[in-house]
Amino acid sequence: MKPKHLITITLFSLLIALSAGIFLHTMAQEGPKNLSNYRLSGPYTHKNLTVFLVHGKDRTTKTFLTLEEALAQKKVRVYETKDVNELAIRNLSNQDIYVQSGDIVRGGEQDRMISTDFIVPPKSGRMPIAAFCVESGRWNKRGGEPAATFESSSNSVATKELKLAAKRDNSQQAVWENVTLAQKKLSENVGGTVNNNVSVSSLELSLADVKVKDSTAAYINVLSGLVRSKPDVIGYVFAINGEINSADVYASHALFAKLWPKLLKASSVEAVAELRSDLAPKPVADDHVRSFLAESEQANAATKEVTTRVRLVTREDDKNIFFETQDRAQKDGWVHRNYISKQ
Numbered sequence: 167m168k169p170k171h172l173i174t175i176t177l178f179s180l181l182i183a184l185s186a187g188i189f190l191h192t193m194a195q196e197g198p199k200n201l202s203n204y205r206l207s208g209p210y211t212h213k214n215l216t217v218f219l220v221h222g223k224d225r226t227t228k229t230f231l232t233l234e235e236a237l238a239q240k241k242v243r244v245y246e247t248k249d250v251n252e253l254a255i256r257n258l259s260n261q262d263i264y265v266q267s268g269d270i271v272r273g274g275e276q277d278r279m280i281s282t283d284f285i286v287p288p289k290s291g292r293m294p295i296a297a298f299c300v301e302s303g304r305w306n307k308r309g310g311e312p313a314a315t316f317e318s319s320s321n322s323v324a325t326k327e328l329k330l331a332a333k334r335d336n337s338q339q340a341v342w343e344n345v346t347l348a349q350k351k352l353s354e355n356v357g358g359t360v361n362n363n364v365s366v367s368s369l370e371l372s373l374a375d376v377k378v379k380d381s382t383a384a385y386i387n388v389l390s391g392l393v394r395s396k397p398d399v400i401g402y403v404f405a406i407n408g409e410i411n412s413a414d415v416y417a418s419h420a421l422f423a424k425l426w427p428k429l430l431k432a433s434s435v436e437a438v439a440e441l442r443s444d445l446a447p448k449p450v451a452d453d454h455v456r457s458f459l460a461e462s463e464q465a466n467a468a469t470k471e472v473t474t475r476v477r478l479v480t481r482e483d484d485k486n487i488f489f490e491t492q493d494r495a496q497k498d499g500w501v502h503r504n505y506i507s508k509q
Contacts, residue, residue: 408448
């Protein structure tokens with residue numbers, strides 16, 4: 167081969183290597199692109215709560231029981247371990263059970279919230295599951311409730327600060343502080359204390375307070391029917407007082423539809439807690455929502471193996487935090503994506 171041809175080939179190879187290096191450096195700096203391709207509808211607004219629906223194709227045909235329905239059908243048992251930050255769970259059914267971070271289980275020695283997304287396989291046997299206490303003042307049987315097990319889960323934690331305290335900070339103290347703050351804000355906005363004398367520190371009992379139920383009823387009545395006759399809705403984004411708060415997106419319409427009543431209840435409770443008579447709700451722009459979702463997906467990823475089946479991927483920057491729950495049994499396909507604005 168002639169020398170001039172060697173020089174040409176060498177220069178060409180250097181150019182390719184340089185271009186590839188620039189591309190890889192850019193990808194490392196900017197993070198992944200186009201993780202999602204959602205269609206949005208909305209906004210739908212009641213008072214200070216604004217909702218956008220997320221539309222997309224189902225990514226799985228797998229069906230799950232939710233923790234709420236599995237407990238109601240007595241297909242799962244959640245056990246008290248006397249460890250504040252760990253419970254045990256056992257699937258008695260032949261179906262997968264999906265447990266979501268923030269699900270509250272009532273009873274035991276004290277009410278708990280599940281701290282991470284979890285999939286309980288069929289006929290699982292007892293498995294440890296991480297939790298936080300959402301009732302700091304009790305460590306004994308309450309009324310007619312069982313002390314050894316938990317028998318209901320109709321509520322989930324209802325403020326962004328509580329979610330961050332558990333999912334990002336992993337702090338029991340921060341969870342307790344934000345339970346107290348949520349109770350204080352609710353009491354100020356519903357016309358009286360929501361702390362129940364049976365257990366004044368119980369978030370679960372506060373959420374069951376008749377004043378809280380009455381205050382959230384209008385939100386739920388107006389917004390609950392949004393997903394009817396919309397089989398491609400797989401999630402939602404919500405804003406409070408004109409500021410984007412969080413989003414939850416699922417791998418199938420079926421799973422989202424099961425969880426929607428519980429999700430909307432929690433968002434409505436947070437809206438009541440943040441309701442301000444001196445502040446008119448600001449409109450929320452569609453492009454602002456799209457930017458929030460896209461930007462949340464761009465930070466570098468950190469991964470955690472929750473179980474041999476469940477992997478949690480976290481992406482965080484100064485503005486947002488993004489959690490993706492992956493199912494190893496579905497080729498690491500994601501089941502749930504949770505986006506939270508930190509601002």
